[in-house]
Amino acid sequence: MENNSICSFKAFKDMELGKGELGLILGERGSGKTACLINMGIEGMLEGLKVLHVSLDDVPDRVESYYEVKIKEAIRLKDIKDMGFHDIEIKKTILSYLDQSFDVEKLGSAIK
Incomplete structure (x- = not known):
């Protein structure tokens, strides 16, 4: 099942962001x-990639x-038998910058 919406990982990959x-x-x-x-993020994790989710207004x-619900839904809908919930969800990191000014330097420090 291919997702052609702008919110698909494939569409984002097609934007060809460089390293x-x-x-x-x-x-x-x-x-x-x-x-x-x-x-x-879930599509990327299913492809074996690590995902960094940065939020400026959600705890x-x-x-x-939300990830938990959507990962369980993806496992059910895509009939994934070789990966369990834990195998997928460990590939993500969530950072939140509530009530803080966000800049790339802060992000760089957080992911080192």
Whole structure:
């Protein structure tokens, strides 16, 4: 099942970001940014990639619970037999910058 929406990992990969480049998803509150990022993140994790999810307005627990629901749904819908929940979810890191100014230097320090 191929996802052709702009929120698919394939669509994001097709943007051809180079090593060290940063892609951003911007939008109004409630426009689906978090859902889009989580769907793309799960697709990436299913391909064996590590995912870094940076949130500027959601607490990590909220993002984590959304990932949990969506990963379980992906396992069920894609009929993944060779990967369990833990095999997928350990490939992600969630960082939150609530009430803080965000800059690339802070991000770089956090992921070293």
